[in-house]
Amino acid sequence: MPSPFTPLPLERAGARAAVLPYGAHVTAWSTADGEQLYLSPRTAYEEGSAIRGGVPVVFPQFSDRGPLPKHGFARTRAWDVLAHAADAVTLALRDDAATRALWPHPFRAELRVVLSDDTLAVTLAVENPGADAIAFTAALHTYLRVADVADVAVEGLRGVRYQDNTARGAERLDDADAVRFDGEVDRVYLDVPNEVTVREPGRARVVRAEGFRDVVVWNPGAERARGIADLEPDGWRRFVCVEAGAVVQPVTLDAGARWTGTQRIAVAPAR
Known part of the structure; x- marks a missing residue:
């Protein structure tokens, strides 16, 4: 049986990506503009350990907002490969004795990754095959590679309320033209209505979400990164996490229901 740490390669029109069955984890995505994701060279490729960087799948709990291990268990489980084409892959995770010991609910999750020349689309779907309703939170915890976080501006969030996790979840209204990074930033933006643009000198990425109501913006800053x-060392300067999420209001699925959330990241012309 292949190792869950053996990458599944994707390629289309000069763009490339790699997805691991372990965690259904996108670990690389490059376009003509260069590598788009950050992956720490110190990440541990060991069962039971999370991978630092790329696009971790957060399910069925975001962060420590509940009794489960931080960010749930999906990112540290081996997923089954359902289909693998040149430019797309679909993986699945079902409940078993180990997941039910942590979260006593039947479920079926699928992750589909589709690559185009300038866009990476990641779709998370969750089905409830059980007889009772289930509730969960989720996110696609994307680490976007940047040259220097000090030069990054995240645009499109002005006028949106957010929970500031550096201030014990205090709720604030963002009245700035862009989110900039001078120290730790850890925010959950609620009911984000529009696309979000991550801009730096010479490069821009546009993040669009469907099905996910929230957007998380995170960088640990120098002190917490230690x-x-x-x-x-200094790896915190090389990424910004901008992630589509269902965080503040859990998704509730009745028996037999299905939920889908998609995040599309597109390389855009720089201004």
């Missing part, structure tokens, strides 16, 4: 063992 306590992250699997992050290289």
